[in-house]
Amino acid sequence: MRVLIRDSAADVAGCGADLIEARLAARPAAVLGLATGATPLALYRELAARARAGRVSFSDVTTFNLDEYLGLDGAHPQSYRAYMDREFFAHVDIDIARTHVPAGNAGNARRAAVEYDRRIADAGGIDLQLLGIGRNGHIGFNEPYSSLSSRTRVKTLSANTIADNARFFADGEYQPHLAITVGIGTILDAREVLLLATGEAKAAAVRDMIEGPVAARCPASALQLHAHVTVVIDDAAASALDDPEFFRHIEREDRALGD
Ligand code: PGA
Numbered sequence: 277m278r279v280l281i282r283d284s285a286a287d288v289a290g291c292g293a294d295l296i297e298a299r300l301a302a303r304p305a306a307v308l309g310l311a312t313g314a315t316p317l318a319l320y321r322e323l324a325a326r327a328r329a330g331r332v333s334f335s336d337v338t339t340f341n342l343d344e345y346l347g348l349d350g351a352h353p354q355s356y357r358a359y360m361d362r363e364f365f366a367h368v369d370i371d372i373a374r375t376h377v378p379a380g381n382a383g384n385a386r387r388a389a390v391e392y393d394r395r396i397a398d399a400g401g402i403d404l405q406l407l408g409i410g411r412n413g414h415i416g417f418n419e420p421y422s423s424l425s426s427r428t429r430v431k432t433l434s435a436n437t438i439a440d441n442a443r444f445f446a447d448g449e450y451q452p453h454l455a456i457t458v459g460i461g462t463i464l465d466a467r468e469v470l471l472l473a474t475g476e477a478k479a480a481a482v483r484d485m486i487e488g489p490v491a492a493r494c495p496a497s498a499l500q501l502h503a504h505v506t507v508v509i510d511d512a513a514a515s516a517l518d519d520p521e522f523f524r525h526i527e528r529e530d531r532a533l534g535d
Contacts, residue, residue: 277499278530279485281514285474290316292406292472296323296464297332299468301403305336307396309405309458310364311416312341312356315472316408317363324367334370340392341377342407342416342463345452347432349381354444356380378428378456388464389428389456396428397463405466409473412436413481413494417457424461424490424498460498462511469505471496479516482509487518489505 282288296319300306302524310316326332341356357377366416367394372497376395382388396402402506407415418426419434433441433453445451473482485496486507499505 278479278526279486280506280508280527281515281520281523282508284511285318285510288472288474288508288510289322292319292470293311293322293326295470295508296406297326300332300334300337303403304333305338306403307338307340307401308398309402309407309463309466310339310341310360311406311408312343312359313408316406319406319472320364321369326362327368334368336371338374339370339376339400340396340402340458341375342379343455343457344380346380346385346454347450347452350377352380352484355510361381364492378458380452380456382456385430385454385456390459392456393428393462396458402466404468404470405463407471407496408471409464409478409481409485409496410437411440411470411477411481413484413496415460415463415471415496417455418460418463418495420495421492422460422495424495425461425464426503427460427461428456431455431457444515460495460507464502466500466502467504468497471505471507472509472512473507473513476512476515478509478513482507482513483516483518499524512522 280291282291347498349354365372378392379388417431425460433455438453484494488494488497490497490500
């Protein structure tokens, strides 16, 4: 894992945007795996600003989002389809027909999940998968004890995750407890992974992902098995690492080598 530690959440977003800008310059028709949640918002704003400035274009890009709540259709403001349209797609030159989010309102959710993996494969696989990480170490909605080789499927959300996301739903409003999520195996199939994490609340999960054993209790630890992962974190999210200075040292050395 390449671990890049930055001073602030804004710098994490800038660093993530630099990596995506570089990849799209090399491959304008890339297939991107995208994430929702609070963490990528600053990244999406930065990418939209760069698109407006003509530094990056999404016109040939295809996207597949990680997950969607089951029981919400895309018109629901808390659906991840609505999030993506509102927070990112509306602000860049992307062809909305090439954006994919699992169907939260599918009549047969299990079949829709299998179909989603097939569509990713048909698109040529994911070139760059963007991820956040949950406080419990989840990636996508792959909660602890998910199979580390799982494919896209229906998952039950943990009490932790439901509580973390409750702030987005009004009092008394229906909050889903099931989701369709791409699997950990699906994520590991991506050619490259970029994970962003900020804030002290993520420090323990970040430590377990980077330093811990590969174990189902921290689904993100499966990324240790992937050969091309970049983790970008701020000082607060790095605060539980044994030796953050080691990663800063590696980055300086890499820069000296002209990586
Ligand atoms: P957050 O979610 O960015 O809202 O903290 C991350 C995640 O749950 O994957």
